[in-house]
Structures are given as structure tokens and as C-alpha cells.
Amino acid sequence: MYIHDLNCGWMAHPFLWTRFLLRAEKTIGLIVAAGIQEVYIDTRKGLDEPHAPTMHEISRKQDSEIIDFARAHPPLERKVEISGEMVHARRIHSEARLVVHGILQDVRMGRQVKLEKIHPSIEHLTDSILRNSGALLSLCRIKNKDNYTFLHSVSVGALMVSFCHAQGMEREAMHQAGIGGMLHDIGKMMIPDDILNKPGKLSTMEFSLMKCHVVESRRILEATEGISATAVDVAAQHHERHDGSGYPLGLKGGEISPLGQMAAIVDVYDALTSDRCYHQAIAPTDALRKILEWSRFYFDPALVHVFMRYIGIYPVGTLVRLESGRLGVVVEQNDSDLISPKVRVFFSSKSNTHIRPEVIDLAHGMGSGGGDRIVRHESPKKWNLNPGSFL
Structure with a gap:
């Protein structure tokens, strides 16, 4: 068979390409070992499986599910119009970017993380999201490849605060989730730049080193004075998956904290909707479609539905x-x-x-x-x- 799509994120498989002809049984073993449960095949270039649904059938089923969900779940209330919030959101987003950049650079230089630098930024970010989340979240989708790590960190922090708000959590829980989101990739400062910014596919050894960023994030944050267990969970578990196929610990279901499961959804959504040196961004609506598809294995379906309700089928800025x-x-x-x-x-x-x-x-x-x-x-x-x- 010819693999058309491995149906997973770039950091979830060990292959050089996402499209290739299956030539050996051991390759199937590698696919299974990577935690991949379903793939798309191109029947024009290889053998068919007559009992498998077509891509069109899958897409039609997803569309129906999304429409049914959308009609049954109205969005959450916004306190102000987006035009009135954009000025504040731009200032807050710029401020958060500078704060995260400074903290990550401090870590790269071997300095301690100083949480007092990030608290005001999280407070301002939370205020903006409570007024109208669309303003800030639309800005979070604007990234350039050179500053991806910093901007992705701000986005995950904002999305975590929004996700918590969607579930009616208290402000302190939102605050801690925001800290964890903004610092979730802090361990990447321990990864060599040539691996972190490599434009092509990582080798097996490079892939293993890249995955170590989660362990490094946990180590750095646990050594940070005043850090909460909530914030550490966000950073330490954002690559764990609901079916146990994630890393670094292979946690499964309830073994992953609720905020860790939320962080997994948020991290993938923002990565899919961002341009990187090795892949082009996809539209938010398509990203939500993929996350919904993957929720049968990798994410908690109930949490995915909450996320979709808050973000919207067509997010602000689309x-x-x-x-x-x-x-x-x-x-x-x-x-x-x-x-x-x-x-x-x-x-x-x-x-x-x-x-x-x-x-x-x-x-x-x-x-x-x-x-x-x-x-x-x-x-x-x-x-x-x-x-x-x-x-």
C-alpha cells in the first residue's frame, strides 16, 4: 500500500516522509510503535482496502458531526466588541512576547526562572480574554518562523487561560494554567539550535533529543521557586496522549491530569495552525477537524468538544x-x-x-x-x- 498521510503530527512519527510506499513488514511495526492507529492510503499508487471508508466519507461524517455539535452548543458570552478590545490585546500580546523571550533567554544563559516577571503578563492576558478572547487569540495565530518558540509559548498560555475559562474554572486556576502554558516549552532552551530549527526531518537520534525537552521543562520548573504543581503538570504532560501513545512517560487516560490533557489539545492546535520551517500552517477550521478526528485516540473527546465550543468552528480572524x-x-x-x-x-x-x-x-x-x-x-x-x- 502507499501511505498518503500518517495522520499524526510531525513530532509523532519517526519517518523521513509522510508519504511513501510500504516495502517491508517492519515499517508497519514502526507505524504501530509510534502510536499511530489509522493512516490514509492512496489507492492510485498502491493496493486498496475495500472495507475501509474513503477520505470523502470520513470528511462528510466529520462535517455532520461538527454541524450537529455547533448547533447544540452556542459560544460563551463576550463582554465587549472585538473592535474595542483589539488595541488592548495588541499591547498585551507584545508585552507577553517580550516577557517570554526574556525568561527563555535567561534559561539559555543558565539563569533561574523568575516568576515575578510573568505574573503581571498573565493577569493582563486573562483580563483581555475575559473581555473578549477573540481579539488576543486572533493575534496569537500571527507568527514568524524565526521567533516561533517564543510566540508559540505566548499562544499556548493564552489558549490555556481561555480553555480554563470555557470550563468555568476559578481565576487562580486560570492563572496557573497560563503560567504552565507560557513556560511549557522552556526545556527547548536546552536543545541545540541546529536541531530545534532544523528545516528538514530529524534523524532518529535528533528526534530522541528533541523529545527530551519535556523532561528538561519539568526539571527546570520544579527547581523554580514558587512554581505550582498545576503549572508543572501543563509543561510535563503536554505530549502525553489519552491512549498512552505519548511521551515521556506514556501516561494514559486519567493518569494524565486534566490540565495536562487540555495542554495536549492546545499545543497541537497551535502547532497545526502555525508556519514552521518544516511544514505550512493549516487553517484553524481544518486543525479543529483533525483534532476532532484524533480525539478517538489521542485526546479526551469531551475536552475537545469544550475547546471547539470556545474557539468556534470558524475562529475569530478566519x-x-x-x-x-x-x-x-x-x-x-x-x-x-x-x-x-x-x-x-x-x-x-x-x-x-x-x-x-x-x-x-x-x-x-x-x-x-x-x-x-x-x-x-x-x-x-x-x-x-x-x-x-x-x-
């Missing part, structure tokens, strides 16, 4: 094409329907020109500010557009 041919950016989740958010349209795909910006509520009918629907998400790069400038 560029979408409407049935009318207009392109717009999602500016707010709708109070009653996750698949019909509020969209600011600003471009016509038919005339390939900008149009007068207008906010439409897709949950409303024709004549009531709606009368359109999302056909699919679009790539900003394809259209050379910056949807963030219309938030």
Missing part, C-alpha cells in the same frame, strides 16, 4: 468565502449558532476587488443583516489579503 462570492473575516461567534458567525465582508472574489466593509450576522435572514452563508475558509496568502486589518 478568512471565509460566502455563498454570494464575498470574502470576509470572522469578527465574532454568534450567540445562537457556531457555524453562522458575524463576518466583516470586504472583498469580492467575483470582481477581485475590495468592497465597502460591512458586518453581517449570518444567523439572520435576508433583509435582517444576513441572508448569506459560509461556503469554506480561504487562504489569505492566496488572495494576498490581511484579514486581521479588518478586525
Whole structure:
């Protein structure tokens, strides 16, 4: 058979390529040993399995599940409009990035982590998320490859705070989860740069060294004065998986703390939606689709549903094409329907020109500010557009 997709994240398999012809039985053993439960095969290039569902059938089933879920779970309330929060969110995001950069650089130089540097940043970040999480989380998706580790750390911290808020946790729990999220990859400062930033696939030895960052994160944080067990769990368990196929300890199900399980979801979501030197980002909607698919094995399905409800099927900042041919950016989740958010349209795909910006509520009918629907998400790069400038 010809493997078309190993159906897992880049850091979850030992192969040089994700697409290849199976030539030996031992390769199947390596796939199983990596904890991979399902793969996609290309029947044009290799043997078929007649009883396996097609990619189209899987996609249709996922679409149905997502729509059913979205209609049954309205999003959480936002206290202010996104336009009113963006100014604060930009300042807070910039502040958090500088704080994380400083802390990680201190660790690289052999200095101790000083938690007093991070507490104010987490407080400001939490305040912004409680007012309107869409503003900050939309900024967290903007990354460049050179500063990925720092920006990814800020994103995971913000997403952890948001995830906790979605479950009604107390502010102190949100705060500690945010600290753990921001510092979850601190152990990467112990990994050589040539491995950390390697543009190609890691060798088996390099792969093993990279996975050691989780152990290093735990060691560093446990030696940090004033750190909580909650924050340590986030860092130490974000690569564990619900079925026991993760690392470093191979914990399974309830052996992983609730926040560790949440961190696993958040870390994968942000990695999938970020450009890296070895892979291109995928759209948030597609990332949620993959996480939902993987929740049968790697993640707690109930937690995945909570995460989807909070993020939205089309997260704030997503560029979408409407049935009318207009392109717009999602500016707010709708109070009653996750698949019909509020969209600011600003471009016509038919005339390939900008149009007068207008906010439409897709949950409303024709004549009531709606009368359109999302056909699919679009790539900003394809259209050379910056949807963030219309938030």
C-alpha cells in the first residue's frame, strides 16, 4: 500500500516522509510503535482496502458531526466588541512576547526562572480574554518562523487561560494554567539550535533529543521557586496522549491530569495552525477537524468538544468565502449558532476587488443583516489579503 498521510503530527512519527510506499513488514511495526492507529492510503499508487471508508466519507461524517455539535452548543458570552478590545490585546500580546523571550533567554544563559516577571503578563492576558478572547487569540495565530518558540509559548498560555475559562474554572486556576502554558516549552532552551530549527526531518537520534525537552521543562520548573504543581503538570504532560501513545512517560487516560490533557489539545492546535520551517500552517477550521478526528485516540473527546465550543468552528480572524462570492473575516461567534458567525465582508472574489466593509450576522435572514452563508475558509496568502486589518 502507499501511505498518503500518517495522520499524526510531525513530532509523532519517526519517518523521513509522510508519504511513501510500504516495502517491508517492519515499517508497519514502526507505524504501530509510534502510536499511530489509522493512516490514509492512496489507492492510485498502491493496493486498496475495500472495507475501509474513503477520505470523502470520513470528511462528510466529520462535517455532520461538527454541524450537529455547533448547533447544540452556542459560544460563551463576550463582554465587549472585538473592535474595542483589539488595541488592548495588541499591547498585551507584545508585552507577553517580550516577557517570554526574556525568561527563555535567561534559561539559555543558565539563569533561574523568575516568576515575578510573568505574573503581571498573565493577569493582563486573562483580563483581555475575559473581555473578549477573540481579539488576543486572533493575534496569537500571527507568527514568524524565526521567533516561533517564543510566540508559540505566548499562544499556548493564552489558549490555556481561555480553555480554563470555557470550563468555568476559578481565576487562580486560570492563572496557573497560563503560567504552565507560557513556560511549557522552556526545556527547548536546552536543545541545540541546529536541531530545534532544523528545516528538514530529524534523524532518529535528533528526534530522541528533541523529545527530551519535556523532561528538561519539568526539571527546570520544579527547581523554580514558587512554581505550582498545576503549572508543572501543563509543561510535563503536554505530549502525553489519552491512549498512552505519548511521551515521556506514556501516561494514559486519567493518569494524565486534566490540565495536562487540555495542554495536549492546545499545543497541537497551535502547532497545526502555525508556519514552521518544516511544514505550512493549516487553517484553524481544518486543525479543529483533525483534532476532532484524533480525539478517538489521542485526546479526551469531551475536552475537545469544550475547546471547539470556545474557539468556534470558524475562529475569530478566519478568512471565509460566502455563498454570494464575498470574502470576509470572522469578527465574532454568534450567540445562537457556531457555524453562522458575524463576518466583516470586504472583498469580492467575483470582481477581485475590495468592497465597502460591512458586518453581517449570518444567523439572520435576508433583509435582517444576513441572508448569506459560509461556503469554506480561504487562504489569505492566496488572495494576498490581511484579514486581521479588518478586525
